[in-house]
Each structure stands twice: as C-alpha cells, then as structure tokens.
Amino acid sequence: MRGVNLEVADSEIHSVIGPNGAGKSTLAYLLMGLEGYEPDEGEIYFNGELITPLSITERAKRGITLGWQEPARFEGLKVRDYLSIGARRANNVSEETLCHALEMVNLSPALYLDREVSEALSGGERKRIELASIITMEPRLAILDEPDSGIDVLSLKEVITMIRHLKKNGSSVLVITHREEIAAASDRASLMCDGVVVRTGDPVEISNFFKNECKPCDMKAYTLKGE
Amino acid sequence: MDVIKLDVSDEFEAMEGALELAGGDASVFKMPHVSSLVVSGNRILSANQTEGIVLEKRSTGSGVDIELTIKKGYKIPDPVHLCFGFLPKEGLQQINVSMVAEEDSSVQLVAHCTFPNSEHVIHKMDASIVVHKNAFLKYDETHFHGEQGGVEVIPKAKVVVMEGGRYFTGLTLISGRVGLLDLDYDVEAGKDSVCELNTKVHGKGTDNIKIRERISLIGENARSVTKSRVAIADNAVAEFTGITEGHAPHAFGHVDCVEVIQGNAVACAIPIVKVDNPLAKVTHEAAIGSVDKKEVETLMARGLEESEAVDIIVKGMLM
Numbered sequence: 001m002r003g004v005n006l007e008v009a010d011s012e013i014h015s016v017i018g019p020n021g022a023g024k025s026t027l028a029y030l031l032m033g034l035e036g037y038e039p040d041e042g043e044i045y046f047n048g049e050l051i052t053p054l055s056i057t058e059r060a061k062r063g064i065t066l067g068w069q070e071p072a073r074f075e076g077l078k079v080r081d082y083l084s085i086g087a088r089r090a091n092n093v094s095e096e097t098l099c100h101a102l103e104m105v106n107l108s109p110a111l112y113l114d115r116e117v118s119e120a121l122s123g124g125e126r127k128r129i130e131l132a133s134i135i136t137m138e139p140r141l142a143i144l145d146e147p148d149s150g151i152d153v154l155s156l157k158e159v160i161t162m163i164r165h166l167k168k169n170g171s172s173v174l175v176i177t178h179r180e181e182i183a184a185a186s187d188r189a190s191l192m193c194d195g196v197v198v199r200t201g202d203p204v205e206i207s208n209f210f211k212n213e214c215k216p217c218d219m220k221a222y223t224l225k226g227e
Numbered sequence: 228m229d230v231i232k233l234d235v236s237d238e239f240e241a242m243e244g245a246l247e248l249a250g251g252d253a254s255v256f257k258m259p260h261v262s263s264l265v266v267s268g269n270r271i272l273s274a275n276q277t278e279g280i281v282l283e284k285r286s287t288g289s290g291v292d293i294e295l296t297i298k299k300g301y302k303i304p305d306p307v308h309l310c311f312g313f314l315p316k317e318g319l320q321q322i323n324v325s326m327v328a329e330e331d332s333s334v335q336l337v338a339h340c341t342f343p344n345s346e347h348v349i350h351k352m353d354a355s356i357v358v359h360k361n362a363f364l365k366y367d368e369t370h371f372h373g374e375q376g377g378v379e380v381i382p383k384a385k386v387v388v389m390e391g392g393r394y395f396t397g398l399t400l401i402s403g404r405v406g407l408l409d410l411d412y413d414v415e416a417g418k419d420s421v422c423e424l425n426t427k428v429h430g431k432g433t434d435n436i437k438i439r440e441r442i443s444l445i446g447e448n449a450r451s452v453t454k455s456r457v458a459i460a461d462n463a464v465a466e467f468t469g470i471t472e473g474h475a476p477h478a479f480g481h482v483d484c485v486e487v488i489q490g491n492a493v494a495c496a497i498p499i500v501k502v503d504n505p506l507a508k509v510t511h512e513a514a515i516g517s518v519d520k521k522e523v524e525t526l527m528a529r530g531l532e533e534s535e536a537v538d539i540i541v542k543g544m545l546m
C-alpha cells in the first residue's frame with residue numbers, strides 16, 4: 001500500500017470500492033491497528049488525535065471497530081455474551097439493546113441469543129451476528145469489510161438499512177464493498193486500485209468510473225484522467 | 228427407599244460448604260426422589276437410593292468401594308448425584324467403583340469431586356463400567372480444586388458397552404489448579420453402540436496433565452467421538468493420547484483434540500488410529516497452538532484488553 005490518502009467525515013457513510021487484491025482489507029486492518037499491519041510511513045488521525053501508535057484496544061476505546069470480511073468463530077461463546085462485549089463499551093448492556101441489535105440484522109433474539117458463535121452457525125448467520133455486535137458498540141467509526149458477503153442477495157437491503165442506522169446513531173461508516181447498491185447508498189466513495197486510493201467523490205460517479213473507465217489495474221488510465 | 232444418615236452432620240456441612248463454595252448445589256443430597264451418595268475421605272456421609280437402583284457401599288481403610296446397578300428396564304428420571312471430597316490437606320482417597328446399567332436401563336450420573344484444601348492429596352478412582360444391551364449411561368464428573376495445586380487425580384476406567392448401548396462421559400477440571408491429572412480410560416464398544424468421551428482441563432502453574440483415552444470399536448456399526456479441550460498456561464504440561472481402533476465393518480470413530488498454550492506451557496497430542504477392517508473408518512483432528520489471533524483481535528476491536536480477550540476465548544473453549 002502506498003500513498004493512501006483518505007478522510008472519513010463525521011456521520012458519513014464512505015464506501016471503498018476496487019478490484020480484488022486492491023488493498024481494501026489491508027486498509028481496514030491498518031486503520032484498526034491489527035498486528036502485522038503497521039504502516040512503514042504516514043500517519044492515521046482520528047478526531048484530530050494521532051492514533052498510529054495506539055493498540056487495537058485503545059482504538060476501540062475511542063470508538064473505532066472492525067467487521068471482518070470473514071468473521072471469526074468463537075467456540076463456547078454465546079451470542080448474548082458476544083454482543084454484551086460491544087455493548088459494555090457503550091455502557092448499554094441491557095436485554096433490550098441486545099435484542100434490538102439482533103433484530104436490526106434480522107435474527108430472532110429468541111432463537112439466537114443463547115446459541116454459540118461457533119461452527120454451529122452458518123457463515124451468513126455469523127456475519128449478521130458480527131454486524132449486530134458492532135451495532136451494540138455504538139461506534140464512532142465502523143469499518144465494515146464487505147458486510148454483504150455471505151449474506152443472501154435478498155438481504156442486501158437489510159445491510160443498507162443497518163448501515164444507515166449506524167449513521168443515524170452518530171457513527172461514521174467506512175464500508176468496503178463490491179456491491180453497487182451499497183456504494184450508491186453512501187455519501188461518498190473512494191476507488192482503490194493496486195494499493196492506492198485513486199479518487200474520491202460522488203459514489204455513483206466513482207462506481208461508474210470504476211465500471212466503465214478503469215481497466216484491470218491500469219494505473220495509467222487513472223493518471224491520464226485524474227490529472 | 229433406603230436412607231442412611233450417620234451422625235456426621237459437621238462433616239456433611241463442611242462438605243456442603245466446600246461444594247457450594249465451588250459452585251455446586253448441595254440441596255440435591257437431601258432430596259428423597261434423587262439417588263445420591265456423599266463420601267468424604269473414606270466416610271460415607273449420606274446415601275439415598277431410589278427405585279430401580281441398587282447402591283452398595285463400603286468404607287475401606289483409605290476410601291470406599293461402590294457398586295451401583297441400574298436394574299433392567301428402569302429409566303431413572305432424575306440424575307444420580309455423587310459427591311467425593313477430601314477436606315484435609317494430605318492423604319489418599321481410593322474409590323473403587325463398579326457400575327452396571329442392565330439391559331434397557333437408562334441413567335445419568337453427575338459427580339462432583341472437591342478438594343479445596345489439598346496440599347498433598349491423592350484421589351484415585353478405579354472404575355469398571357458395563358453398559359448392557361440398549362442401555363444408556365451418562366457420567367459427568369466435575370472437579371473443584373483449591374489453588375495450591377496439591378492434588379493428584381488418577382482416574383482409571385474399564386468400560387464395556389454392549390450391543391446398542393450408549394455411553395457418554397465427561398470430565399471437567401477447570402476450577403482451581405489441576406495439580407496432576409493422570410487419566411486412563413479404556414472403552415470397548417459393541418455392535419451399534421455409541422460412545423462419547425469428553426475432557427476439559429485448564430492447567431496453570433506447574434500442573435501436569437496426562438490424558439489417555441482408548442476406544443476399541445469391536446462391534447459392527449459402533450460409533451465413537453473422543454473430544455478433548457485443554458488450555459494450559461505458565462509452566463504447565465499436557466499430553467493427550469487418543470487411541471481409536473476400528474475392528475468391525477462400518478465402525479466409525481473420530482478424535483478431536485484442541486490444546487491451547489500460553490506462557491511456557493508445553494502441549495503434546497498423540498492421536499493413534501488403528502483400523503484392521505476395510506469397512507471401518509477412524510478420523511482425527513488435533514490442533515495445538517496459541518489462541519487464535521483473529522478471535523483475539525475481534526474482541527479487542529470491541530474494546531477488550533488482549534488478556535481479557537484471551538480469557539474469554541479460553542473459557543469458551545472449556546465451556
């Protein structure tokens with residue numbers, strides 16, 4: 001990754017699009033501060049504070065969180081307890097909060113609260129539960145890596161509703177996606193290609209540019225048009 | 228109905244206290260409709276048997292001999308509760324158990340073993356278990372140890388499961404220090420039988436854990452699962468040996484071992500699979516390593532410190 005310049009505004013839904021292998025997930029990991037993803041150069045600021053040296057936990061305590069493209073599984077951990085972990089940061093661990101978060105991702109609390117976040121759940125169910133745990137956290141910045149992946153096409157609308165819900169509750173959302181519908185629902189979009197943020201702007205325009213004018217990893221096309 | 232009450236109320240209360248301190252529920256030992264047995268050292272503090280159960284017990288020099296029979300056809304509605312404790316700091320407790328589930332019977336046993344003060348205590352259990360045709364026997368044992376690490380737990384079991392029988396057993400040792408655990412179970416599984424062996428152990432300090440579980444699938448269509456979950460930290464060591472032998476057509480066995488290590492702990496898993504019938508199948512999976520990084524990072528991204536995240540993951544695995 002090199003020369004990435006990206007800003008997410010307050011309560012903004014900002015989508016990041018781009019081809020496979022462009023470095024979108026890597027960007028998400030850098031922002032969250034995962035081990036092995038420390039930048040060689042450059043700085044990350046959050047709310048005016050330099051957070052590059054901060055640990056994952058310290059970033060999370062400031063309200064940054066990450067939803068993985070492929071969520072982890074937790075043997076023996078109940079959905080209820082998993083959701084409570086996020087809710088604790090928001091000082092809002094009530095049965096009502098947990099149920100509401102599950103309803104937001106269209107899972108019935110009665111059926112899911114006491115299940116394990118393990119292999120016993122399907123990939124899509126785990127993905128929904130991960131999104132629910134982000135809702136309970138009431139983050140300042142939610143980084144969502146392909147929140148629609150593994151979720152059936154019919155439910156794309158729910159994912160969009162959930163992202164809008166986060167925004168309405170004061171979160172900024174950085175959403176990595178291959179779905180035009182999600183990009184179109186954002187306030188701004190950035191196109192990433194080969195480790196670089198190629199351009200940022202109106203989501204529909206950026207999507208169209210990516211679809212129609214960007215050849216696979218043809219950085220020259222960008223340089224010509226961008227300059 | 229046969230209720231024995233010796234004048235051991237002080238000791239009984241002490242055992243109740245130890246059990247409840249460890250999160251157990253002592254009230255079941257006073258329920259007339261629940262079969263139960265409470266043993267402290269070599270003293271039988273209370274015993275209760277209900278219809279369909281024959282419970283013979285004898286105090287010996289260093290422990291007790293127990294013979295438990297579930298009579299033919301009896302389905303025991305409430306779990307049978309057993310409590311073995313040793314309250315002094317030092318000594319030996321030798322428990323010899325013979326359990327027989329007669330044809331078509333069904334029983335569930337819940338055992339609590341509590342050694343809260345042990346500095347040098349040896350708890351040996353030699354069990355012989357026979358599950359007859361179409362019978363069901365489930366035996367779950369939970370240990371509560373003190374923090375001194377001065378217990379040696381040495382359970383040995385020889386188990387025969389006959390045609391259509393089902394045998395499920397679990398050992399959980401996750402509260403307090405393990406000390407030494409040297410477990411050795413040997414199961415012979417007959418035609419159409421189902422066996423499940425579960426162990427969950429959490430070792431710390433200089434705990435030494437040895438688990439050897441052997442299942443021999445001798446009957447056609449016999450099925451087994453051996454599942455062990457071990458978490459060790461500090462300088463603890465653990466060795467798991469899971470032996471499954473498939474000797475009959477359509478016998479199927481699976482061994483599943485996960486060991487998580489932290490600090491200087493050393494874990495070792497030895498799966499031994501032996502199949503001499505071409506129609507039998509035995510599979511195994513063993514994973515040893517530190518706690519999964521993605522799981523830890525996910526919980527940290529929800530605001531937990533790394534150590535809290537590891538704790539939750541380890542606890543979940545041992546649930």
Ligand SMILES: Nc1ncnc2c1ncn2[C@@H]1O[C@H](COP(=O)(O)OP(=O)(O)OP(=O)(O)O)[C@@H](O)[C@H]1O
Nearest residue numbers: 018019020021022023024025026027036069178192
């Ligand atoms: N841990 C790693 N070590 C080395 N290279 C890596 C590592 N992780 C990813 N990469 C490489 O970095 C590049 C960017 O990967 P990344 O996962 O960020 O892409 P992406 O844009 O998220 O793609 P996709 O749309 O397929 O999810 C890829 O070429 C990938 O092979």
Ligand SMILES: [Mg+2]
Nearest residue numbers: 024025069145
């Ligand atoms: Mg990706």
